Amino acid sequence: MERHTRRQSVWALTLLLAIPLQALAAEPLPSWNDGPVKQSIIDFVTRATTEGHPGYIPSEERIATFDNDGTLWQEQPVVQGAFLLEQVKARVREDASLAKRQPFKAVLEGDVALLSSMDEPQLMELFAATHGGKTQDEFAQEARAFFQSARHPKLGVPYTQLAYAPMLELLQYLRANGFQTWISSGGGTDFMRVVSEDTYGIPPQQVIGSDLKEKFDEGHGHPVLRREARVDHINDKAGKPVGIEQHIGRRPVFAAGNVRSGGDIQMLQYTKEQPRPGFALLIHHDDAGREFAYEEKNDASLKAAREGGWTVVSMRQDWKRVFPQEGR
Amino acid sequence: MERHTRRQSVWALTLLLAIPLQALAAEPLPSWNDGPVKQSIIDFVTRATTEGHPGYIPSEERIATFDNDGTLWQEQPVVQGAFLLEQVKARVREDASLAKRQPFKAVLEGDVALLSSMDEPQLMELFAATHGGKTQDEFAQEARAFFQSARHPKLGVPYTQLAYAPMLELLQYLRANGFQTWISSGGGTDFMRVVSEDTYGIPPQQVIGSDLKEKFDEGHGHPVLRREARVDHINDKAGKPVGIEQHIGRRPVFAAGNVRSGGDIQMLQYTKEQPRPGFALLIHHDDAGREFAYEEKNDASLKAAREGGWTVVSMRQDWKRVFPQEGR
Structure with a gap:
């Protein structure tokens, strides 16, 4: 069963592997345009990994959490x-x-x-x-x-091909620097787990999402777990820090979300506002040409970003390419 | 804060480190007496790591889950x-x-x-x-x-010194063979997380236990999580496979529990009874001399072990020593 997903997503792995590690070390984040956003990410990671620096973070505390829809892959449609x-x-x-x-x-x-x-x-x-x-x-x-x-209704490719190239590079860059990368998304945990490893290099046990209640069924000697028609946890808004605590037990030092529903605000606040300042990244979808352009009803995420000193990504300005198949 | 626990438990790490890795590779599980139990563990791990063998298990599926009280450390008192x-x-x-x-x-x-x-x-x-x-x-x-x-009322040492030497070796042996080791216990998740890394080498994100509900509190710009006076999940009996699925998303191939309350039966069944036969280990506390001897009211765990072909550990017969400080 695993093999099907693997074959399908082999392009993603190929693309990841096509970037030689030395090249990444010499010039990390190649799909990001040079500028303050890219520089602030590199500066944070450099400080976090420099022993003796006040911004140094011990490796076991290098926890990074990523929203999925609109942050790691497209969300029009979800x-x-x-x-x-x-x-x-x-x-x-x-x-x-x-x-x-x-x-x-x-x-x-x-x-x-x-x-x-x-x-x-x-x-x-x-x-x-x-x-x-x-x-x-x-x-x-x-x-x-x-x-x-399934194929994306407008872009005509499998959904797993619509992960963002700059974010795949960011995941890889963080892992290469000793960070553990997690998904913390409002989507269903078990839905994302089916593709998380092949698409993002994130194993199922590092996926936190919304859950239905489940029940153990002895199944006459062949036990299974059955999904119940009841919601157990909604991993959205104030539910995100709760899901992170339940699964990780440590406060992230890096988190990424996006502008649309305000669903990432609490996770980003929780990550940024701690004794050791964490890094909060907020993606703004302002690229109607290469992807989509949309805002948030009440602008709460961008307002929180200004107040909290988060790093806001303009897809149009900060990303050299959006999807891997655009070439480099 | 981390440092206090670290200092206190430094003995445990020292003991783990005192066993040279080469020696462990040459003779794994030195605190286990030779016999069918030790041999069955070694056989399982050998098959799981031998490519081409029908019992081979790909590394990403090598998930091992351990009960804590009575399985990894003493439980009299809990x-x-x-x-x-x-x-x-x-x-x-x-x-x-x-x-x-x-x-x-x-x-x-x-x-x-x-x-x-x-x-x-x-x-x-x-x-x-x-x-x-x-x-x-x-x-x-x-x-x-x-x-x-705190000190154990009878044995007079800190509780973290009452982890079982044979089980510390087993955790280490499994990890050396590419297994990911997890705790799945009825105890409180956040209580165990305080000592799991230093005592067992298991990081907080690999600890599954019982939980109170938690609530995100914005805390006037300094967000925290508050414990609520409501139980969220009881990770005992049929709750163990559920907790494992929520946190790991994969069925374990190795699980260990113990005789006392029947709390591990479902986890062991869930691990053992699958298309690929998993390994189920059940510890029987029959060693009044070196630890404690106790049974289970209805004998359900031992009965399930006989029916399911689990491996039953007699602490008296199968363990050369119980606690690390007994010397080797």
């Missing part, structure tokens, strides 16, 4: 929304009467755009309705099949 | 029970009226033995009552102070 739409259609093919029942009806009448406009709690409720009772293995198989067949 | 007794006494010194209120009254009238006889859910309820509202940092400081000052 990938899990597209998956959910496929799942609902499949359920309706099995049982036509479902098309008249909520939440199936609303999803079928809308489209992936409607799903993308839903916030994470609403999405999780839909997941509970469509996935309750399935085993974890069954769910993972369905998610893998989706990543195999 | 260490967290002794901590809780100290906490209750401290609270009563601050406010004498508490001595008449439950659950404080029951704890004060009993002693550490009463706490040891409580099951994990009862202990977690007491923790909720005594620790609600505290920040995670305040809790960690109190736990560290306890490990500094």
Whole structure:
């Protein structure tokens, strides 16, 4: 089963491996334009790894957490929304009467755009309705099949090819400097785990997301875990620092999020505001030409960034390329 | 703060380091007596690491989970029970009226033995009552102070010195063979995290335990996490596979637990009964001379071990020494 995902995402690994390590050491972050943003990242990492420097961080405390949707890969549409739409259609093919029942009806009448406009709690409720009772293995198989067949509606490529090249380099650069890289996202933990290792080099045990409750089922001597139709944890907004504490037990020293829903504000505050100043990176999607341009209703994330001294990334100005396939 | 624990537990690291790696490679598990139990562990690890063998396990799937109380260290009394007794006494010194209120009254009238006889859910309820509202940092400081000052009532040494030498060697042996070692215990996650790295070489992010709910508190620009007086997850019995899935997202291939409360049965079944047969280790405390001898009320763990083909450790027969300070 693992092999399918691996074959599919082999391009991503190839791209990562295509950058020789020496080249990265000589010139880190090649897909980032030179400027204050790139420089502030390099300065932080240099201080963190220089013994004797006041900004030195012992290796066991080098924890970096990344939001996923809109931070590591594109979120127009939210990938899990597209998956959910496929799942609902499949359920309706099995049982036509479902098309008249909520939440199936609303999803079928809308489209992936409607799903993308839903916030994470609403999405999780839909997941509970469509996935309750399935085993974890069954769910993972369905998610893998989706990543195999689905294509981005506008860009026409598999979703795993729409990770951001500059962020893949940043993950690699941090790891090369002794940081442990984690995902902390509002998306479903087990949905992301299916692709996190091949797409980002982040193993399943370093993925923190939203969860349904699960139940141990003895299964007549072949025990399995079943998903329940109840939300256990929403890893969004104030839930992000909580998820991080539960899974890691250490405060991150580096965190990255993006402008759209305000979902990363608390994680970035929690990372930045501590006795040892951490590094908070906020990505602003202002690149309608190469990706998408969108703002946040109340501008809360950019306001918090100004007040907290976070580093704001302009995709248009700070990124030399957005997606790996643009070439270098 | 980290430094205190480190100094206190320096003996443990010294002991681990005192065993040269070459010697371990030549003769692994020196504190285990030769016999079928030791041999079955070595055979499993040899198969798991031999490419081309049907029992070969890719390194990313080499996940090993260990119960803590009674499996990695002694549990007479349960260490967290002794901590809780100290906490209750401290609270009563601050406010004498508490001595008449439950659950404080029951704890004060009993002693550490009463706490040891409580099951994990009862202990977690007491923790909720005594620790609600505290920040995670305040809790960690109190736990560290306890490990500094407390001594085992019978053996007279700090609790961290009562980890089992054969199990420290087993952790080290598995890690040397590419296994990732995790704790999955009914005890409090954040209580164990204070000592897991120095005592077992297991970092906080690889500790799974029972949790209170936590809440993000903006703290006027200095955000903290506060413990709530509500249990979030009880990592015992059927809760263990659930905790493992939430934190790791992979089924372990090796798990260890012990006879006392039946709390490890489901974790061991979940590990042993899978397409690829995993390894299940169950420790039987039958050594009144060097440690303690006790059974389980209904004998469920030993019965499950016989039915499931688990490897049962007799501490008396299979361990050359129990605690590191017995010498080698």
